[in-house]
Amino acid sequence: MSAFIEALYEAAARSGLLVRATVGALEVDVDFYAPDEDILDGLAVSRNHVIRYPASRLSLATGDELTINGESYRVREVRQVGDGSECRATLTRIT
Numbered sequence: 530m531s532a533f534i535e536a537l538y539e540a541a542a543r544s545g546l547l548v549r550a551t552v553g554a555l556e557v558d559v560d561f562y563a564p565d566e567d568i569l570d571g572l573a574v575s576r577n578h579v580i581r582y583p584a585s586r587l588s589l590a591t592g593d594e595l596t597i598n599g600e601s602y603r604v605r606e607v608r609q610v611g612d613g614s615e616c617r618a619t620l621t622r623i624t
Contacts, residue, residue, distance in 0.1 A: 531614040534583050550580060550587075551596040557587045561597055578602060578620040584609065589618050 538558065541547050547558040560581040580597070589595070593604045602620035610617050 531583075531585060531612075534614045535585065538583050538586075548597055550582075552587065552589070552593065555587070557582060559587075559597070578622060579617060580620065581610070581615060581617050584614055584616050587616070589616070594623065595620075 538547070538560075541560070542558040546560070548561045550557050550559045550561070562579045562581075564577060589604050589607050591604055591606060595602055595604070601623040603623055605619045605621050607616055607618045609615070
């Protein structure tokens, strides 16, 4: 399955569907998701920032910092997806 995930991310990057994330000196193309979500019965809006990426290209842990589109984020949680060849990390924007 890992080869399929690698090929999928390579195709998505060539098509311009991914964004560049910088972690230290490493730059990786990731799927970045930042939906607006109503919380507190519509009194506030939450932005749950999430990235997905191939596990073979990046290793993140809770507390790591990264930059996407000039904004800094801290990793809140990392989970493996499916067979473990892909990861999903939830992020908090650092202000």
